Amino acid sequence: MGFQKKTGKGRLDKWYKLAKEKGYRARAAFKLVQLNKKYGFLEKSKVLLDLCAAPGSWCQVAAEAMPKNSLIVGVDLSPIKAIPGVITFQSDITTDKCRATIRQHLKTWKADTVLHDGAPNVGTAWVQDSFNQAELALQSMKLATEFLVEGGTFVTKVFRSKDYNSLLWVFNQLFTKVEATKPPSSRNVSAEIFVVCRGFKAPKKIDPKFLDPKSVFAELAEPAPNNEAKVYNPEVKKRKRGGYEEGDYTQYKELRASEFIQTIDPIAILGSYNKLSFDQPANGDVALAALDKMPETTGEIRTCCNDLKVLGRKEFKMLLRWRLKVREKFGFPTKKTTDAKAAAEAAAAEATEEAEVESMDEELKIQAELQALKDKDSTKKKREKRKENEKKQREIVRMQLNMMAPMDIGMEEAGPRGQDAMFALKPIDKLEATNKIVKGKMAVISDADARKDRDSGIGSSGETDDESDEEEDRLERELDGLYDQYREKKADRDAKYRAKKARQEHDDGEWEGVSGDEAASSGDDMEFDQDSSDDSDDEDAAPSKRLVTDLDNTPTEAGGLSKRAKGFFNQDIFKDIPGILDEPEAEVASESDADMADDHKQGKPAPAEKKTPTKKTKGKPVEPAEQSSASEGEDEDAAGFEVVKNHEPEDDWEDKDKRLPDGRLDIDIITAEAMTLAHNLATGQVTKHDVMDDGFNKRAFMDRDGLPDWFIEDESKHDRPQKPITKAAAAAIKEKLRAYNARPIKKVREAKARKKFKEGQRLEKLKKKSALLADGEGMTEKEKAESIAKLMSKAKSKKPKDKVKVVVAKGVNRGVQGRPKGVKGRYKIVDARMKKEMRAMKRIAKRK
Numbered sequence: 001m002g003f004q005k006k007t008g009k010g011r012l013d014k015w016y017k018l019a020k021e022k023g024y025r026a027r028a029a030f031k032l033v034q035l036n037k038k039y040g041f042l043e044k045s046k047v048l049l050d051l052c053a054a055p056g057s058w059c060q061v062a063a064e065a066m067p068k069n070s071l072i073v074g075v076d077l078s079p080i081k082a083i084p085g086v087i088t089f090q091s092d093i094t095t096d097k098c099r100a101t102i103r104q105h106l107k108t109w110k111a112d113t114v115l116h117d118g119a120p121n122v123g124t125a126w127v128q129d130s131f132n133q134a135e136l137a138l139q140s141m142k143l144a145t146e147f148l149v150e151g152g153t154f155v156t157k158v159f160r161s162k163d164y165n166s167l168l169w170v171f172n173q174l175f176t177k178v179e180a181t182k183p184p185s186s187r188n189v190s191a192e193i194f195v196v197c198r199g200f201k202a203p204k205k206i207d208p209k210f211l212d213p214k215s216v217f218a219e220l221a222e223p224a225p226n227n228e229a230k231v232y233n234p235e236v237k238k239r240k241r242g243g244y245e246e247g248d249y250t251q252y253k254e255l256r257a258s259e260f261i262q263t264i265d266p267i268a269i270l271g272s273y274n275k276l277s278f279d280q281p282a283n284g285d286v287a288l289a290a291l292d293k294m295p296e297t298t299g300e301i302r303t304c305c306n307d308l309k310v311l312g313r314k315e316f317k318m319l320l321r322w323r324l325k326v327r328e329k330f331g332f333p334t335k336k337t338t339d340a341k342a343a344a345e346a347a348a349a350e351a352t353e354e355a356e357v358e359s360m361d362e363e364l365k366i367q368a369e370l371q372a373l374k375d376k377d378s379t380k381k382k383r384e385k386r387k388e389n390e391k392k393q394r395e396i397v398r399m400q401l402n403m404m405a406p407m408d409i410g411m412e413e414a415g416p417r418g419q420d421a422m423f424a425l426k427p428i429d430k431l432e433a434t435n436k437i438v439k440g441k442m443a444v445i446s447d448a449d450a451r452k453d454r455d456s457g458i459g460s461s462g463e464t465d466d467e468s469d470e471e472e473d474r475l476e477r478e479l480d481g482l483y484d485q486y487r488e489k490k491a492d493r494d495a496k497y498r499a500k501k502a503r504q505e506h507d508d509g510e511w512e513g514v515s516g517d518e519a520a521s522s523g524d525d526m527e528f529d530q531d532s533s534d535d536s537d538d539e540d541a542a543p544s545k546r547l548v549t550d551l552d553n554t555p556t557e558a559g560g561l562s563k564r565a566k567g568f569f570n571q572d573i574f575k576d577i578p579g580i581l582d583e584p585e586a587e588v589a590s591e592s593d594a595d596m597a598d599d600h601k602q603g604k605p606a607p608a609e610k611k612t613p614t615k616k617t618k619g620k621p622v623e624p625a626e627q628s629s630a631s632e633g634e635d636e637d638a639a640g641f642e643v644v645k646n647h648e649p650e651d652d653w654e655d656k657d658k659r660l661p662d663g664r665l666d667i668d669i670i671t672a673e674a675m676t677l678a679h680n681l682a683t684g685q686v687t688k689h690d691v692m693d694d695g696f697n698k699r700a701f702m703d704r705d706g707l708p709d710w711f712i713e714d715e716s717k718h719d720r721p722q723k724p725i726t727k728a729a730a731a732a733i734k735e736k737l738r739a740y741n742a743r744p745i746k747k748v749r750e751a752k753a754r755k756k757f758k759e760g761q762r763l764e765k766l767k768k769k770s771a772l773l774a775d776g777e778g779m780t781e782k783e784k785a786e787s788i789a790k791l792m793s794k795a796k797s798k799k800p801k802d803k804v805k806v807v808v809a810k811g812v813n814r815g816v817q818g819r820p821k822g823v824k825g826r827y828k829i830v831d832a833r834m835k836k837e838m839r840a841m842k843r844i845a846k847r848k
C-alpha cells in the first residue's frame with residue numbers, strides 16, 4: 001500500500017496527532033496498542049515477526065510493550081528506518097527469499113506472535129498487484145504457520161469482502177480461538193478489521209489447499225434467496241455491489257394484483273415488490289377487472305396493496321388471507337382443494353384395492369415418519385425452552401446490573417415454571433374467573449372470548465378453526481416464525497423497543513374488554529358470566545379475591561396510583577416532589593417534624609425538648625411527637641436496639657440550596673437536550689429505563705489514564721450518543737435565555753429596589769405627618785388641607801441633584817488618584833483632550 005498523503009483533512013485526525021505526540025511513525029500504532037490492550041499478546045511474547053512493517057509503528061509499539069531483549073523482526077517492501085532493538089529488512093513477503101531471510105534472523109527460534117498489517121501496494125513500485133488483500137493475508141498466514149510456535153498468536157488485517165468468510169474458515173482450522181475486531185482507532189469508513197488468531201495448533205502437516213488462494217477463495221454457489229426474510233426485514237437490504245441485476249434497473253417494483261393471486265410464492269412477492277396495482281393494462285386483464293369488483297377486495301386491502309413496504313405482520317396476513325379467498329372463488333387450486341382431491345383419489349384407490357394388505361415395510365415407514373415427527377416436535381420444544389431460559393437469564397443479569405426492577409421480569413406472577421405452567425395464576429386472574437372458582441363453579445370461557453384472547457397473541461389467525469385451512473396455517477406459521485425473528489433482532493438492536501416490549505409483556509392492563517364505567521366500578525368485581533344475575537348480590541357483598549396477591553396489604557386507593565406505580569414513585573428520587581405521592585404515612589409524620597424542617601429552613605433553632613432523645617416504651621404506641629424526636633437523632637428502644645432515623649432532610653447539605661421555598665427541587669433546565677428529555681419523560685415517550693440504557697455505551701468505562709487532556713476532551717465529543725433536540729425544546733430554551741438576557745443586571749435591580757424601599761419609607765412618613773396634622777387642634781380645616789397639600793408637593797418635588805464638577809487632570813491634579821484636592825461633592829476628572837472633544841460634540845450637535 002502506498003502511503004496516503006497525510007495532508008487530507010480527514011487523515012489529520014486525533015490519532016494522527018496523538019501518534020505525532022507520542023513519537024510513533026504512523027497512527028496505525030494505536031491499532032496495535034488497542035488490540036494488545038484487549039488481548040495482551042505482546043507482553044507474553046519474546047519473539048515477534050512483523051510482516052509488512054513499514055514505516056514501523058507496530059515495531060515501535062512491540063518494542064515498547066514486549067519484555068526487554070526480545071527479538072523483533074520487521075519486513076516490508078519499503079525500507080524501514082532503524083528502530084532500536086528491532087531488526088528490519090526490505091523484501092516481498094510472498095517470496096521464498098523473504099522466507100529465507102526471516103529464517104536467518106530467527107535462527108532456531110520460533111515466533112510467539114506474527115503480525116500482519118499489509119495492504120497491497122496497488123500501482124506503485126510493486127508491480128505484482130494481482131494479489132488482493134485477502135490473498136496477502138493468506139500469504140502472511142502461510143509464513144505464520146512456518147514460524148509460529150505452538151499456541152502462538154497471529155494478528156492480521158483483513159478487509160470485509162466476499163473472501164472474508166473463507167479466510168476466517170481457514171484461520172479457524174489452524175487456531176483454537178479466532179476473533180475479529182475493529183479497534184476504535186481504525187477509521188469507521190475503512191472496511192478493514194483485524195482478526196486475532198490465538199492458540200496456534202501447529203499441525204504436523206497442513207493440507208496445502210488451506211494455504212492456496214485458488215482453493216480457499218473458490219467461488220461458492222449462490223444460496224437460494226430467502227424471500228420470506230424480506231417480508232419482515234425489508235430494511236436489511238443486501239447491497240448489490242456489482243450493480244443492478246441483469247435487466248432490472250429499477251428500485252421501485254409494481255405488480256398487477258391478479259398476478260399476486262395467481263402466484264405460487266406470494267411471500268416472495270410481498271417481500272420484493274412495492275405495490276400491487278389494480279390499474280388495467282393497455283391490453284386489458286379480465287382477472288384483474290374481476291378482482292377489482294369482488295367484495296373481498298375491500299378498501300383496506302386496496303390501501304395495503306398501495307404500498308407494501310410500509311406494511312406490518314397483520315397487514316401481510318390480511319393480504320395472504322385475501323389471496324386465498326379469491327383463489328378459492330376463482331377456482332384455483334388451494335391446499336384445501338388439493339387435499340380434498342387427494343383424499344377422494346385415495347378413497348377411490350382404497351375401494352378398488354380393498355383386498356390388498358398393507359405390507360410390513362409400509363408400517364415401518366409410517367412408524368419411522370411418526371418417530372421423526374415426534375423428534376422434530378421435541379427438538380422444537382427444547383429449543384423454545386432454551387430460548388425462554390436464555391431470555392430469563394438475560395433479564396436476571398439486567399436486573400443484577402440494576403437495569404431492571406424485579407417486577408419487570410414477570411417471574412413472580414408467572415411462577416418459577418413460567419407462564420405456561422399448569423398452575424400459572426396470572427392468566428386466571430386476567431380472565432376474572434376467580435369469582436367463579438370461589439363460588440365452586442367452573443368459569444366458562446366463551447368462544448368469542450377465547451378467540452379474542454388468541455387474537456391478541458402472537459399466533460393468532462383471526463379465523464375460526466373451520467375456516468382455516470392448512471395452507472393458510474403454514475403461511476401463518478412461517479410468518480409468525482419470521483416475525484418472531486424480526487422482533488428478536490429488533491430487540492437486540494433497539495433498547496427502546498426492548499423496553500417497550502418488556503412493558504407490553506408485563507402490562508397489567510393488556511385485557512382490552514373493560515369499558516370505562518366497568519373499570520371505574522371495580523376491576524375485581526367484573527361480571528364474567530352474564531347470565532347469572534343472581535350472583536350479583538353475592539358479588540356486591542364479598543368482592544372477589546385475586547389469586548395472585550401482593551404481600552403488601554396496603555389497600556389501593558380508589559382513583560389513586562396502582563401499587564406498581566406507588567412502588568415506582570416510592571423511589572428516593574421522587575421523595576421530595578410534592579403531589580406525586582400523597583401518602584397517609586406522610587401525614588402521619590409528625591407535625592413537629594415538619595415544623596422543625598420549616599424552622600431549620602428559616603434558620604430558627606429547634607426547640608430544646610425536641611432534641612432530647614426519648615426512650616420508647618415497649619408495647620406503647622409512640623406519639624407522633626415522640627416519633628419525631630426519635631427520628632431526630634439516634635435512639636435506643638427498650639430491647640436495646642439502636643434506632644437510627646432513615647434520613648435527615650434538615651441535614652441534607654447537598655440539597656439545601658437546590659430547593660424552592662415550597663420544598664420542590666429547584667431544577668433549572670438550561671439546555672435544549674435536557675428540555676427535550678424532560679418533555680419526553682413527562683409525555684412518556686422516553687422511560688427512565690431508556691435514559692439509563694443510553695447512559696451506557698462501549699466506551700463508558702474506557703481507560704483514560706495517561707492520555708493528554710486535549711485528547712480526552714476531543715474524545716468526549718464523540719464517545720457518547722448525541723442527545724436529540726426537538727424544535728420546540730430549542731425554541732423554549734431560546735425564549736428562556738432571551739428572558740434572562742432582557743433582565744436588568746443585579747446592580748441595577750438592587751438600585752431599583754433601594755429606590756422603591758426609600759419611596760415607601762417616605763410615603764409612610766408622609767402619612768404619619770398628614771395624620772398628625774389632620775388630628776391637630778387649633779387649625780381650621782382649610783389650613784389643615786393646605787398644610788397637607790404643601791407636604792405632598794414637597795415630597796413630590798425631587799431633591800435637585802448635586803452638579804457634577806468637572807476637574808481637568810492637569811497641574812496639581814495630573815495623575816491624581818481619588819478625590820482631587822479642594823473639590824467637594826460630585827466630581828469627574830477629565831483630561832484636556834476629553835474636554836475639547838466634549839465641546840466639539842456639543843458644537844456639532846448645536847449645528848444640527
Ligand SMILES: C[S@@+](CC[C@H](N)C(=O)[O-])C[C@H]1O[C@@H](n2cnc3c(N)ncnc32)[C@H](O)[C@@H]1O
Nearest residue numbers: 001052054055056057058077092093117118119
Ligand atoms: C498499512 S502499512 C503497514 C503499517 C505498519 N503496520 C506500521 O505500523 O507502520 C502496509 C504495508 O504493507 C506493505 N506491503 C504490501 N504488500 C507487501 C508485500 N507483498 N510484502 C511486504 N510488504 C508489503 C506496504 O509496503 C506497506 O508499507
